[in-house]
Amino acid sequence: xxxxxSSVRNIVTAAVLLLAGAAPAFAASETDFKAAYVAAExxxxxxxxxxxxxxxxxxxxxxxxxxxxxKNFDAGIAAAKEAEALAKASIFQATSEKxxxxxxxxH
Amino acid sequence: xxxxxxxxxxxxxLALAALAFVVPAMAADTPDPVADxxxxxxxxxxxxxxxxxxxxxxxxxxxxxxxxxxxEEKEEFPPYEFALEAGKEMFATPFKNGKxxxxxxxxxGIGIRQNYPYFDEKEGKVVTLELALNRCREANGETPLSYVxxxxxxxxxxxxxTSRGKPMNITIPNDPRALAAYENGxxxxxxxxxxxxxxxxxxxxxxxxxxxxxxILAPALGILNAMPIYRSEWSGMGTTSxxxxxxxxxxxxxxxxxxxxxxxxxxxxxxxxxxxxxxxxPGARP
Numbered sequence: 001x002x003x004x005x006s007s008v009r010n011i012v013t014a015a016v017l018l019l020a021g022a023a024p025a026f027a028a029s030e031t032d033f034k035a036a037y038v039a040a041e042x043x044x045x046x047x048x049x050x051x052x053x054x055x056x057x058x059x060x061x062x063x064x065x066x067x068x069x070x071k072n073f074d075a076g077i078a079a080a081k082e083a084e085a086l087a088k089a090s091i092f093q094a095t096s097e098k099x100x101x102x103x104x105x106x107h
Numbered sequence: 108x109x110x111x112x113x114x115x116x117x118x119x120x121l122a123l124a125a126l127a128f129v130v131p132a133m134a135a136d137t138p139d140p141v142a143d144x145x146x147x148x149x150x151x152x153x154x155x156x157x158x159x160x161x162x163x164x165x166x167x168x169x170x171x172x173x174x175x176x177x178x179e180e181k182e183e184f185p186p187y188e189f190a191l192e193a194g195k196e197m198f199a200t201p202f203k204n205g206k207x208x209x210x211x212x213x214x215x216g217i218g219i220r221q222n223y224p225y226f227d228e229k230e231g232k233v234v235t236l237e238l239a240l241n242r243c244r245e246a247n248g249e250t251p252l253s254y255v256x257x258x259x260x261x262x263x264x265x266x267x268x269t270s271r272g273k274p275m276n277i278t279i280p281n282d283p284r285a286l287a288a289y290e291n292g293x294x295x296x297x298x299x300x301x302x303x304x305x306x307x308x309x310x311x312x313x314x315x316x317x318x319x320x321x322x323i324l325a326p327a328l329g330i331l332n333a334m335p336i337y338r339s340e341w342s343g344m345g346t347t348s349x350x351x352x353x354x355x356x357x358x359x360x361x362x363x364x365x366x367x368x369x370x371x372x373x374x375x376x377x378x379x380x381x382x383x384x385x386x387x388x389p390g391a392r393p
Contacts, residue, residue, distance in 0.1 A: 051369065053361035054302045086302065093299060101297040104308050106143075106150045 028073040036080035037064055043087035052094035057086035138290045140279050140379055147380040151328040155316070164332040164387040166325030170316040174323065178391070187264055187337040187389040190257065190344045194265030197258065202247040208262070211243035220263075220270035221386050224375050225278065226285040233288050233371040236263055237346055254365035255352060260335040260344035260389075267335065267388030275332055275386060277379040292376025295369050296327075301358030307373075310354075322393060329381045331374065333390030340393065347374060 040061055047053045060083035067076035151163060155170075162169040168178035185191075198216065201207045209215035223236035234242075240262055241251040252259045279285050299306045308327065310319060315326035322340075334347045345353075348365035351373065355362040363369055 051363065052300055055356065055359045055361055056302045058361060089302075093304065097298045097300070101294055101299070101306065104297045104306060104312070105293070106146050106312065 028077050030068070030073055033064075033068050033073040033076040033080065036077045036084070037061075037068070040064065040080040040084035040087060043084050043091065047087045047090040047094070050091060050094035052090050054086055054090045057083050057090060060086060138286050138293075140286070140289055143293070144380045144382055148328060148383075150312070151315075151326050155326070160383070161385050163326050164329035164381075164384050164390075166330060166333060166390065166392060167316075167323040168392075169326075170323055181391050185337070185389075186339070186391050187335075187344060190261040190264045190335075190337065191268055191389060193257075194261035194263070194268075197262055198265050202244070202249050204247050206247050208240065208243055211239070211246065216266060217269045218273060220267045220388070221273040221276045222278075224371065224378060226280055226282065226288060226375070228280055228282055228285070231284045232368065233292075233375040235347070235366065235371055235374050236266065237348055238366050238371070254346060254348035257344055260346045260349075263335045263346060264344065264389035267386055270386040271388070272385050274383045275378055275381050277375065277382055279379065288372045289376055289379060291369070292372035292374070295373045296376055301355065301360030303358045305358040307354065325392070327377065327380075329384045329387075331378050332381055332384050333387045333392075335388060336390040336392045338392045344389070 044053060044057055044061060047057065060079050064076045064079035064083060067073070067079055148160065152158070152160060155163075158169055165175075165178055168174045198208050209217070213219055220236060223239065224233045226232070227234045237254055237259055240259065241254075244251055252262075279289055296307045299309070310324045311327035311330060315324050317324055331347060334350065335344055336350070337344050341349075348370065351370050352362040352365060
């Protein structure tokens with residue numbers, strides 16, 4: 001075995017070992033998804049109580065659920081986080097509009 | 108002695124000065140529907156000085172000459188005619204118990220559209236024409252109609268037609284709940300919602316006559332006088348409920364359920380500020 005072949009083999013082995021160690025850290029688990037989904041759902045529920053849900057937040061929540069059903073938890077988490085951000089924006093809108101609607105009123 | 112007197116005098120003066128600031132602020136917050144309607148109508152007549160007040164009920168068709176010509180031609184063979192015929196027949200057809208819609212309304216339901224919605228002091232809520240029609244059905248053992256589909260649009264089209272030309276005549280009884288409903292409707296009208304952050308007023312107060320994509324926006328003044336409408340975009344008729352629901356969806360807001368308190372109050376407010384303008388429904392829109 002040449003010196004060169006040996007080096008390549010070592011590099012490949014090290015890369016495989018590194019990847020094996022890193023993979024679980026990158027792939028999201030069902031538990032991670034559930035945590036993200038619960039947070040999004042709670043925010044959307046609050047938006048509903050304010051009578052101010054957005055269609056886009058609803059769509060993102062559905063997309064999250066669908067991705068999780070297909071065991072694609074990475075996509076599920078991304079969609080749940082988007083849903084949570086949209087729901088929080090709708091809550092902010094409803095809260096600030098409690099007074100700000102008067103700015104547009106005709107006097 | 109002088110100092111003793113000066114302290115209460117100064118305190119009283121301060122209190123009066125504070126009141127002078129507070130009283131106008133309170134007055135500004137007290138709902139005044141009459142002043143609102145006057146300001147609302149003035150806003151639109153100032154914005155479109157060439158239009159006669161009664162022209163506003165034709166929505167986008169009143170906004171420029173070309174569109175007005177289109178409207179005149181459309182009125183020769185109006186697309187809502189089928190709905191009108193269907194509504195007339197439905198209205199006259201007795202329920203299974205032998206009674207009919209006419210039995211539920213004053214003047215047998217003819218020429219009364221301009222009085223809806225009204226505030227029902229017994230219930231403490233606003234009652235719209237669509238709601239009254241379904242309540243009539245239920246009181247006579249019939250199933251309620253969908254608020255957003257053709258049958259309700261046909262019925263209200265016929266009732267509107269019998270009121271054509273009559274001025275909108277919405278009253279607010281001397282009941283704090285009625286005033287609260289009016290104020291709630293006003294709040295809904297001006298409140299931004301949906302991901303696009305639009306209120307009803309964003310389109311129908313700030314931008315009537317302007318284009319939003321391919322459509323020309325209608326002015327809010329008189330917008331409900333033309334309901335229900337045949338919309339070419341829908342290829343069919345639409346009720347007031349359908350209009351509110353689709354407006355909300357277009358701003359990416361989840362619509363409320365038809366005839367929810369908010370929509371009923373919104374209809375109350377919008378109709379009230381159009382008082383005096385003629386009923387022109389059923390209408391047609393692009």
